[in-house]
Amino acid sequence: MCGRFTLRTPLHQLADEFLFHPSEDLSLPPRFNIAPSQLIAGLKWDSGRKFSQFQWGLIPRWAKEPSIGYKMINCRSETIREKPSFRDAYKKRRCALFSDGYYEWQKIDGVKQPIFFHREDNKPFAFAGLWERWQQDPEQPAIESTTIITTASNHITETIHHRMPVILSSDDLDDWLDPGYPDLDHLHSLLTDPIDDNQMMTFNSTAVSTYVNNVRNTGAECIEPVARQQDLF
Known part of the structure; x- marks a missing residue:
């Protein structure tokens, strides 16, 4: 499961890294604790790469209420082609979601320790995602929503959590x-x-403060390193 992540990279750097043209009047403040239901930045396809922002939590077109999105922040890669909520979007509405780090919680002696995964050089990367456009009332603005696709962890991350977000290579x-x-x-x-071990070796896993557990905490303190629980004894 991927339920929290960061995006501290400025928009102009994202544009250089992912080769798209950003809106001149748009900026992205650094974010250290992005959570479900919030807007997240990424790319969809419109005769080329197009910058977009999506509400995190996929709302299928057939949904009666947008609250269903709270249950659809992640999509399992193994069943993406069969699940009614995802199979149509998988064929037609795929997206890439910007991140420069994500959190997983490792359970150690009954205590959950947040672990922050990020590249050694802190460069951004892209999660694989799906998106949908939902509009119940034509007089109200449509909601473009998204889900992050997850897969089985590789050898580097499996000691922390059995699932990981799918990270796309630039070639794909x-x-x-x-x-x-x-x-x-x-x-x-x-x-x-999943991203192979050689590529994942460019990532660091850092134990961080439980400050990040609260979605209302959004400052840089979220990624401050702490000693891991097993290092305290």
Whole structure:
């Protein structure tokens, strides 16, 4: 499960890294504790890579109430092609979601320790996601929502948690975003084979304060390192 992450990277740096044209009047403040139901930044496809912001928690087009999104912050890669909530979006509405670190909670002697995964160089990366456009009342603005796709952990992360978000490589980004890309089996292989150990070796896992547990805490204190529980004894 991926339920919290960071995006501290400035918009202009994201544009350079992911090759898109940002709106000149838009800026992204650094965020240290992004949580479900909040807006998250990423890319969808519109004759090329297009910057977008999505509400975190997928609301299927057929949903009667938007509250269903609270249950759909993640989508399992193994069942993405069968689940009614996700299979249509998997074919036509795929997205990439910007991050530069994410949190998982490791249970040690009954205590949950937040662990912050981030690249050694702190550069951003992109989660694989799906998006939907939901509008119940034509007089009200539509909601574009998203879910983060997860897969089985690799050897580097499995000691912390049995699931991890799917991290896209830059080489696969256009194929993943383009709704006209014909080889859905190839796209599925990107989801079920997690980022390999060699690539993941460029990531650090840092124990951080339980300050991050509260979604109302949004400052840089969320990523301040602390001693891991097993290091205290």
